[in-house]
Amino acid sequence: MSGITKTFPGVKALKDVNLTVRRGEIHAICGENGAGKSTLMKVLSGVHPHGDYDGEILFEGRRCAFGGIRDSERAGIVIIHQELALSPQLSIAENIFLGNERARRGFIDWNRTNFEAGELMKRVGLRENPVTAVSDIGVGKQQLVEIAKALSKDVKLLILDEPTAALNDDDSAHLLDLLRGLRDDGITCVIISHKLNEVIAIADTVTILRDGQTIETLAAGEVTEERIIAGMVGRALDNRFPPHEPSIGEEVLRIEDWTVHSPSQPGRKVVDSATLTLRRGEIVGLAGLMGAGRTELAMSVFGRAYGTGISGRILKNGKQVELRSVEDAIRHGLAYATEDRKRYGLNLIDDIKRNISAAALKGVWVDEREEYRVAEGFHRSMNIKAPGVSSVVGKLSGGNQQKVVLSKWILTEPDVLILDEPTRGIDVGAKYEIYTIINRLAGEGRAVLVISSELPELLGLCDRIYTLSEGRITGELPRGEATQESLMHLMTKGTPR
Incomplete structure (x- = not known):
């Protein structure tokens, strides 16, 4: 992505942003709220279509002009938003293939749907029955359903926006292990996260945005929490907590x-x-x-x-x-x-x-x-x-x-x-x-x-x-x-x- 500029009424969300992601890496994007991280990924995934922004996107060497999210998915780019896009009343299998149904002669082939869903679920470590309703599983497992859904679309570049924000420590650790496995399978991942310890643990490369602009891109060996924070806020936060002198009463x-x-x-x-x-x-x-x-x-x-x-x-x-x-x-x-x-x-x-x-x-x-x-x-x-x-x-x-x-x-x-x-x-x-x-x-x-x-x-x-x-x-x-x-x-x- 080069020279990406995106303007909303009264706000310039992105100003000449550049981003280079290598095949088969986990690339983290860090920045304060409002820095432009999600907007940049929405440009990449076609949520903000070509013509709504200035700049150029090259994917696998080809110039892209996505008119919508289906165009980016056909190219192999899939985004999982922070607010999961699942239908709670439908089964896991139905959610995995929603909009991408396994059909024969105009009717859904339920045997094929549930079998293929089961195979994808094994790949992400989800042991539930494919006919289980999404409303009956926790948020951590719902995140895995989203990833299985992405894998069903032959994903080449997987974008995850704050994937562990609502997860407990065990679910977060499992998800990070899964992303490492996807990387080993050749799938490129871009992850937006505020959890700097997770970024340091998993990312091969980190790009920092501030006020809608690219600040710097760091290789894994250069990354520390202090350096990320200084890039995000424009200054070192030597003390993460403001001074507090309590005056405690009755x-x-x-x-x-x-x-x-x-x-x-x-x-x-x-x-x-x-x-x-x-x-x-x-x-x-x-x-x-x-x-x-x-x-x-x-x-x-x-x-x-x-x-x-x-x-x-x-x-x-x-x-x-x-x-x-x-x-x-x-x-x-x-x-x-x-x-x-x-x-x-x-x-x-x-x-x-x-x-x-x-x-x-x-x-x-x-x-x-x-x-x-x-x-x-x-x-x-x-x-x-x-x-x-x-x-x-x-x-x-x-x-x-x-x-x-x-x-x-x-x-x-x-x-x-x-x-x-x-x-x-x-x-x-x-x-x-x-x-x-x-x-x-x-x-x-x-x-x-x-x-x-x-x-x-x-x-x-x-x-x-x-x-x-x-x-x-x-x-x-x-x-x-x-x-x-x-x-x-x-x-x-x-x-x-």
């Missing part, structure tokens, strides 16, 4: 003997007799492995948004409160920013101002001038990178979407903010901004509970950390005593039944 929230049962399996406890406290001005972490019950605990406290058979007590400022709905929780000064901002945290087809005002609306009339004024204030104070508050939220980068989510909840004037994976899927520069906002919220006297799968994040951000295992609180460590090793020991601690 207890604001106490959760006592909190027990929650699964709504799908009522006899199973997903949170078991948990007790924890939050104080004003304090940032508290909650660490646990996948399935430990972190999100379930947070959502059940936030107006019983999750779970059945809930028991225990919640005390706010020393007085017991009943939070039986989300409205109750908001009224009593609690806020919960979900881990899945695109599905549950935002209305992606609406603008910034309406998303910010959504949780704080009262009554039936909206003062649109006041709504605009308030949104403009957050636009400035949160440094939301968008032309204005009428910009559609779905077109913002992940980091800026997260700032809109935080703005929405800050507007409700909470005493307690529960932030579930607040930096998931955003780059190191945007993470630093989110950490600064969290510090500022604590500095204003709010209590902040941070749930994160990244132990270095909890260690760098929090004043105190709880650990959760199998739904039970297994430990509590102040900042000075917490290490990755001590947290992992407590996170994997067996809990007697």
Whole structure:
């Protein structure tokens, strides 16, 4: 790709970008949110058709002018987007061959469909029955279905946009091993990822973009996290976390003997007799492995948004409160920013101002001038990178979407903010901004509970950390005593039944 320039209304997303990828390599593309990574790959894969951009694409020595995604797929280029394009009600086999059906005389040949799907599934290490519905398998396995779908199209160049963003450590490791195997089979891979440790572990070559421009391309031997970060943000991030001097006050929230049962399996406890406290001005972490019950605990406290058979007590400022709905929780000064901002945290087809005002609306009339004024204030104070508050939220980068989510909840004037994976899927520069906002919220006297799968994040951000295992609180460590090793020991601690 040479001289690629792509403009959206009011924004030049790509400015004269060059990219060279060698046959049979894994080539990583790194950059902050909004750097142009996904846009560049959408140009390559025909999502942005020829004529919508300036520049030239050469694939296997031939000049390409893709009019759409089917043209690029015919050439052997397949893209897997961060939001998986699967139909949950259809079977794995049906998804693999969707739009590429195995038919005979105008009818689908189901025997051939399921047999060939089974062969492709073996190749990607997926052991499910081909007739299993996609809705019945986890996100990690759904990612493998997407790769099997790509292999069914005789892929030569596979593009993966944030393939491990929603995966746990085991699924991520399996996916990276699979990509190494595809490379050994001669398939070229381009991977976009914010997980720099994974980039260093797997990439043969790394290209860094910043502000829609190519900064540099590095061979594997030249790659370090520090060099990638410096290229991405234009400066060295010697300290990944802003300085934080806590000023901790009195207890604001106490959760006592909190027990929650699964709504799908009522006899199973997903949170078991948990007790924890939050104080004003304090940032508290909650660490646990996948399935430990972190999100379930947070959502059940936030107006019983999750779970059945809930028991225990919640005390706010020393007085017991009943939070039986989300409205109750908001009224009593609690806020919960979900881990899945695109599905549950935002209305992606609406603008910034309406998303910010959504949780704080009262009554039936909206003062649109006041709504605009308030949104403009957050636009400035949160440094939301968008032309204005009428910009559609779905077109913002992940980091800026997260700032809109935080703005929405800050507007409700909470005493307690529960932030579930607040930096998931955003780059190191945007993470630093989110950490600064969290510090500022604590500095204003709010209590902040941070749930994160990244132990270095909890260690760098929090004043105190709880650990959760199998739904039970297994430990509590102040900042000075917490290490990755001590947290992992407590996170994997067996809990007697």
